[in-house]
Amino acid sequence: MWTCEQVIGASLDVSEAAALYRASTLAERRPVEDTGRFTSMLAGANLVVTARDGEGRLIGIARSLTDGAYSTYLSDLAVDVAWQGKGVGRDLVRATREAAPRAKVILLSAPAAVDYYPHIGFERHDSAWTMTAAAG
Numbered sequence: 001m002w003t004c005e006q007v008i009g010a011s012l013d014v015s016e017a018a019a020l021y022r023a024s025t026l027a028e029r030r031p032v033e034d035t036g037r038f039t040s041m042l043a044g045a046n047l048v049v050t051a052r053d054g055e056g057r058l059i060g061i062a063r064s065l066t067d068g069a070y071s072t073y074l075s076d077l078a079v080d081v082a083w084q085g086k087g088v089g090r091d092l093v094r095a096t097r098e099a100a101p102r103a104k105v106i107l108l109s110a111p112a113a114v115d116y117y118p119h120i121g122f123e124r125h126d127s128a129w130t131m132t133a134a135a136g
Contacts, residue, residue, distance in 0.1 A: 002051045002059055002088055004095040009063065010043035012050070017042055020058045024078035029110060047072065049095040051079070051088050059083045062092035068100045074107040090120050 018038060021027040031037045042048070042063070051060030060079040066072035074096060079088045097105060108128065109117055118124070 002053050002083070002091070004049055004051050004060075004091050006095065006099055007048050007050050009041075009045040009048040012042050012048070012061075014039050014042065016058050017061065020061060020080060021076075021078050023080040023082070024060075024084075025081065025112075026076060026078040026110070030076065041076075045075070047096060047099055049092050049099070051083075051092055053083075060088045060092050062096045064096055064105075066100045066103055069102050070104065072096065072100045072103040072105045074105050077107070089116070093120060 014035060018027070018032040018035075021030055021032045027033075030041070045063045045065060047062075047064040047066045049062040049064075050058060053059050060083065061076060062074060063076040063078075064072050064074045074093070077089055077092060079092070093105070105122075106125075107117070107122070108130065
């Protein structure tokens with residue numbers, strides 16, 4: 001079993017979080033090897049929910065930015081591959097929604113997860129846009 005808990009992103013152990021991102025495959029699309037940038041990512045999120053197994057090991061994280069009233073951008077949903085398919089991701093999303101119940105949850109899916117999100121209640125949106133960060 002596992003427990004979900006809202007935490008302060010800056011209080012997370014960066015090495016532990018990076019290990020989870022690797023174990024979830026999200027590290028393939030996040031700068032976990034750039035410790036300074038990854039630390040800023042964790043600290044800059046104002047809504048972070050973690051999942052830990054019965055022994056306290058980090059097995060999942062939902063990292064979001066929210067105004068609490070209109071929108072919550074769920075920028076990272078990472079679950080250790082060994083725990084995927086057991087409901088951990090669903091619980092992380094539930095806890096995220098409970099933390100900002102009036103806000104719409106928005107996310108950009110990894111290609112491999114496109115079929116997962118409708119399964120837990122998300123609807124496809126056809127007018128999302130992204131702009132690549134400036135180099136430097």
